[in-house]
Amino acid sequence: MKKNILITGTSSGVGLAASILLAKNNYKVYATMRNLKKSTVLKEAIAKDNLDIEILELDVTKYDTIEHAVNMIVEKDGKIDVLLNNAGAGFAKTLEQTSLDQIDWITDVNYKGVVITTKAVLPIMRKMNSGHIINITSIGGLVGQPFNELYCGAKFAVEGFTEALATYVAKPFNINFSLIEPGGIATEFMNNAITKTVDEKGEMVTGEYAPIFTKYLEGAKSRAGSGTASPYQTPEEIAAIILDTINAKNPPLRVRTSEWAENMTALKVKADPDGTKLVNQVIDYFL
Structure with a gap:
């Protein structure tokens, strides 16, 4: 039976x-999204290459939709081999100018969604005594960056959440955990992050932070167009790294996806680049 992936x-x-990419590499893919009206591009790809992909509705902020999707997959296949927690949202704004609703939203999408989706899938993998949970974070989960404190805070939380699970779930139940840490992705993600910095009239937020923020945005746009020195990779480049991580005999805990990302995080990860040493040290200390 094919391995499947949610x-x-x-x-x-x-x-x-x-x-x-995963469907083209002999995986049965359950592709989920909050809004099924946005599935047109994926449906076209499925039809073009006759891909083994089933599209399901799943909103990572609503546990009932997660549970429903997971139950459907288990009823069909009796298992979930890989979970890829990819859903997320960018956000760049000062804490002072961020509403309480926005704080809840960025935390729910980028952190809580990973937690509750993992919660729904983990019992299935534990009973199977196998599985692989991959969480897409960012170098923002390792290094705090200006105007990204809420986004970085959520991604730091995912890093700690994943690292902690790896200390007591991985070896006893044969479940691998991996964190994919891009420097940046050249998609609508950055544009969406920037739109969150404007007010309801479409005007950039002003105030004492404005000159600093303007400099930040200019730098982000400059880096996006800087060719090989750019932190931004294509979705296809990141997808290829995900495939390699899934297929690895001993999947690493942490994977940076570019030389830029490695350089940016070097001070944090030099002693233990893939996170394995620290996890083993924690296991030795506590268990």
């Missing part, structure tokens, strides 16, 4: 590219 956030970007 992927969140597949209407565009990395989720879309990963769904197509």
Whole structure:
């Protein structure tokens, strides 16, 4: 039987590219998204190459939709081999100018969604005594960046959540955990992040932070067009790294996806690049 994979956030970007690539590499893909009206591009790819992909509705902020999708997959296949927690959203704004609703939203989409989707899938993998849970984070999960404190905070949380699970779930139940850490992805993600910085009239937020923020945006746009020195990779490049991570005999805990990402995080990860040493040290200390 084919290995199957549940992927969140597949209407565009990395989720879309990963769904197509994994299906082309003999995986049964359950591609999920919050809004099924955004499935047109994926449906066209499925039809063009006769891909083994089933599209399901799943909103990572609503546990009932997660549970429903997971139950459907288990009823059909009796298993879930890989979970790719990909759904997420960018956000760049000062804390002072962020509403409480926005704080809830960025946390729910980027952190809580990973937690509750993992919660739904983990018992199935544990009973199977096998599985692989892959969480898409960012170098923002390792290095705090200006105007990204809420996004980075959520991604730092995913990093800690995943690292902690790996210390007591991985070896006893044969479940691998991996974190994919891009420097940036050349999709609508950055544009969506920037739109979150404007007010309801479409005007850039002003105030004492404005000159600093303008400099930040200019830098982001400059880096996006800087060729080989750019932190931004294509969704297809990230998808290829995801495939390699899934197929690895001993999947690493942490995977940076570019030389730029490695350089940006070097001070944090030099002693333990893939996170394996620290996890083993924690196991030795606590268990």
